[in-house]
Amino acid sequence: MLVLTGCNPFNEAEPMMAEYLSRLARVLGSPAVSKSLELPSATTLPRRRDRVLEIPKLELGMLDFLSLYGCELQYVVGERNSVMGRVMQPINRLRYEIRFIQSAERCLQQIDDVELQAALKLAIASKRQTLPLAVWNATWGTEEIEKLFTLSKGYYPVAVDQNPVTDLALDLDQLNEMVSALNEQQLTVSLSDLGQIHQRWQAQFFAGQVINSARLLIATLNSGTDTLKARLEGRPLCLNGRPNNQSSIVQNFFFKIYIGEIQPYMSEVSRARDRLVRGFARLAEQQQPAMPDEFRHWYRRHLSEDAENSLWQQLDQAMMRHTRHWQDLLAQCGLRPGA
Incomplete structure (x- = not known):
């Protein structure tokens, strides 16, 4: 009925995550989770006066x-x-x-x-x-890049027909080659496309949206893991490892909602991270000697995958924990995926 009325919660990121947590609690017989998740922290790019050298x-x-x-x-x-x-x-x-x-x-x-x-x-x-x-x-000190990384334009889109960051990723490949050449004092490198790259930055919001979606996924998966953990610490889903009616409902939910709806979105965000965020991480890493301290803190949180406070490290950990708890729960009924 939700689909027929045009109110399918799985069409957009935020209602999708809320619906997932609500249904997860229901099928596990756990208390309903709070509708408002506290997202991990994120900030916009440092002010231009703190970025321009x-x-x-x-x-x-x-x-x-x-x-x-x-x-x-x-x-x-x-x-x-x-x-x-x-x-x-x-x-x-x-x-x-x-x-x-x-x-x-x-x-x-x-x-x-x-x-x-x-x-x-x-x-x-x-x-x-x-x-x-x-x-x-000419890269991190521009006004145009602020538009691309704004956090005010919501979340990365759900179920896109094609990878919407392809052009931006190709731009980043080209820009990183430019910077690499200039780092080697190769002054004949062409800058003819740099203006067009800046224009595309000004017309897109995907970098900020991917960051927002990473935060939403971290909060959702951690909350869902808490629900799964509470169920694992209570009475077993199945006695003696034998499937029952409830385990069938849980397994159906796992494949239909988690595998069918949540994981595809996680994959879309991960692909955008691979093409877009990693490209910008390389752009920053190539320029480490010139990087202002104010920007360095922002870089470690929003672009780096290795820094202690990295948003992307938190996302990877949240995904692994959530998947492991799902596997442990279904294993109580001999239904562990891949077994």
């Missing part, structure tokens, strides 16, 4: 003399010092830093003033050293 200014009075040599660097620096140049977006600042290095290195081949050459070599070395700061700002 300051790139040291280059003080080179001798650059004023470059016009005497007709050096391209003169025009690059002139653009930076213009009104628009002073408010460059992170992606354009990265392009500027790369152009500065490339133009300065070409300029070295065109001038013969020893003092000016020495100044340019120092400038090039300084710019190469601070390039990771510009790379960080």
Whole structure:
């Protein structure tokens, strides 16, 4: 009837989890669980002012003399010092830093003033050293990434026809290759697609939704495990390991609801984690030397799978515990899955 009336609770994540816990308690003859789950903590990205790194200014009075040599660097620096140049977006600042290095290195081949050459070599070395700061700002310091990681857009969708994060995952593969090349000071890497990647970040909310769904699953599975554990500590589901009417009801619920509804959603969230969250984890890990402390705490909680306080480690543990308790309960009746 719920399906016919268009109120199927398994069409959306939150009502699905509430329905699962309610039915689980009912088929096990346990007290009803609270309708409102306390989700594990999560926060939005650190404020932009805590994510954006300051790139040291280059003080080179001798650059004023470059016009005497007709050096391209003169025009690059002139653009930076213009009104628009002073408010460059992170992606354009990265392009500027790369152009500065490339133009300065070409300029070295065109001038013969020893003092000016020495100044340019120092400038090039300084710019190469601070390039990771510009790379960080053009990835984690952007406004666009805040939209992708917002926690205000609910949960990851249920029963999607295709993997909705495919394009974002492909973008991440490409972006991680860009960052890897820049880390190796390969300045010829193309940044032509970086703007489009930022635009897609601004138009999607999947990263935050996956994080929200991980939190919902952790809370649901832990609550369900408590219900299963209480039943295991009470009278056996079956006497002498022989199935009965109640065990048939429980087994039917296990396959129809847990295996048929909950596990597919768990798999969808896990696939999104594999493609999306791990891609962003790699993007952050590649830039560990530049990572601000404020961001490092956020990274360990929301992206890392190994950190002590990792959300994803909590999810993996919650899934394993819940599955094990289901197996132990059904084993009381000789119905352990896979046996």
